[in-house]
Amino acid sequence: MKKIYLFFLFIGITNLTFAQTIKEIDSVSLVFCDYLKQINVKNDTLKINTLYNEQFYPYLNKVEKTQMQKIGNQLYYRMQRNCVGFRELLDRLEPPKEGVTRITEKPTSKMTKKQLEEFKTLTEFYYYEVAGQKTKVVMKDGFWTDYFSDTSTSQLTCTWISDTEFELVFIKSDNESRANFSVKGDRYVYQILAKEDNFYWMTVNIPGQDVYEKSKIYFK
Numbered sequence: 523m524k525k526i527y528l529f530f531l532f533i534g535i536t537n538l539t540f541a542q543t544i545k546e547i548d549s550v551s552l553v554f555c556d557y558l559k560q561i562n563v564k565n566d567t568l569k570i571n572t573l574y575n576e577q578f579y580p581y582l583n584k585v586e587k588t589q590m591q592k593i594g595n596q597l598y599y600r601m602q603r604n605c606v607g608f609r610e611l612l613d614r615l616e617p618p619k620e621g622v623t624r625i626t627e628k629p630t631s632k633m634t635k636k637q638l639e640e641f642k643t644l645t646e647f648y649y650y651e652v653a654g655q656k657t658k659v660v661m662k663d664g665f666w667t668d669y670f671s672d673t674s675t676s677q678l679t680c681t682w683i684s685d686t687e688f689e690l691v692f693i694k695s696d697n698e699s700r701a702n703f704s705v706k707g708d709r710y711v712y713q714i715l716a717k718e719d720n721f722y723w724m725t726v727n728i729p730g731q732d733v734y735e736k737s738k739i740y741f742k
Contacts, residue, residue, distance in 0.1 A: 544596070544600070544705050547593070547596050547597050547600050548600055548604055550581060550597065551597060551600050551601040551604045551605060552604055552605070553577075554573065554577045554578070554601055554605070554608075555601065555604065555605035555607060555608060557573065557576070557577055558573055558605065558607050558608060558611070559607060561573065566611055566614050566615050567615065569611065570611060570615065578594075578597070581597070582594055582597075595698070595702045596702050598702070599699060599702035599703040600702070600703070602703060603703050603704070603708075603728065606624070606731060606733050610624070616652060618650075618652045619650045619651070619652065619653065619654040620650050620737065620738060622735050622736065622737050623735070623736040623737075624733050624734070624735050624736075625725075625733070625734050625736065626732055626733060626734075627734075628713075628725075628727070628734055629713070629715055629725060629734060629736070631686040631713060631714060631715050631716070632715060632716045633686055633714050633715070633716060633717065637717050638685060638686065638714070640717075641714060641717075641722065642682075644661070644741050645660055645661055645662045646658070646659070646660055646661075646741070646742050647659040647661065647739050647740060647741050647742075648739075648740050648742075649737070649738065649739050649740065651670075651671075655670070655671040656671060657669065657670050657671065659739070661680060664679060664680055664681065665677060665678065665679060665680055666678045666679070666680040666690050668695075668697070668700070670697050672697070674695070674696045674697035674698075674700075675695065675696060675697065676692075676694070676695035676697055676700045676701075676704075677693045677694055677695070678690040678691055678692050678693055678710075679691045679693060683711070686713050686714050686715075687711055687712065687713045687714075688711075688712055689709055689710070689711050689712075690709070690710045690711075690712065691707060691708070691709050691710075692704040692705065692706060692707065692708040692709075692710075693706060694706065709728075709729050710726050710727070710728060711726065711727045711728075711729060712724055712725070712726050713725045713727075713734075715736070718738075720740055720741065721738045721739060721740040721741065722738070722739050722741065723736060723737075723738060724736070724737060724738070724739050725737075
């Protein structure tokens with residue numbers, strides 16, 4: 523996940539006591555998302571600065587100093603999860619090592635029965651983070667476990683829900699970005715689209731959003 527602009531959230535902020543729950547943070551993130559859609563500027567740097575100055579800063583002004591870092595991180599990452607426009611903005615400002623294609627209609631898988639059977643025998647994969655770090659994945663015994671380059675991990679349950687789709691449900695993580703991006707019970711639906719020489723094309727959809735994000739997952 524991206525962190526490049528997070529530093530600017532905490533400059534020159536005063537504090538008052540203000541309690542937040544994840545439900546409240548999610549609600550605020552949706553308000554910010556709607557505001558982002560209304561910012562009528564083409565320059566992306568100006569757009570994100572406007573969002574911070576007009577929305578993030580005033581909100582964080584209400585946060586108790588001891589909670590500021592925690593709440594700022596949660597809001598920043600939950601907004602990425604809840605707001606497609608914010609994800610797209612950050613991608614333009616900091617292009618991922620491997621680009622993400624976003625489509626609004628569910629694609630059709632081109633996997634053959636043999637390829638699907640082959641995929642289900644594999645247990646080790648990897649993919650690349652935004653900045654290029656390789657993240658390893660073990661998909662085994664009903665769990666999906668991410669192993670990050672900083673030695674942190676994430677664990678999710680993994681359940682096949684159709685021939686080509688499986689659902690991940692977040693359990694826990696000691697990785698900063700994943701622990702703030704997801705909360706226990708968050709769901710993600712993956713679809714395997716096609717096989718290439720050393721990777722599969724897949725999409726991921728967050729239930730409730732009409733966007734399917736297409737990317738690569740590599741196999742050994």
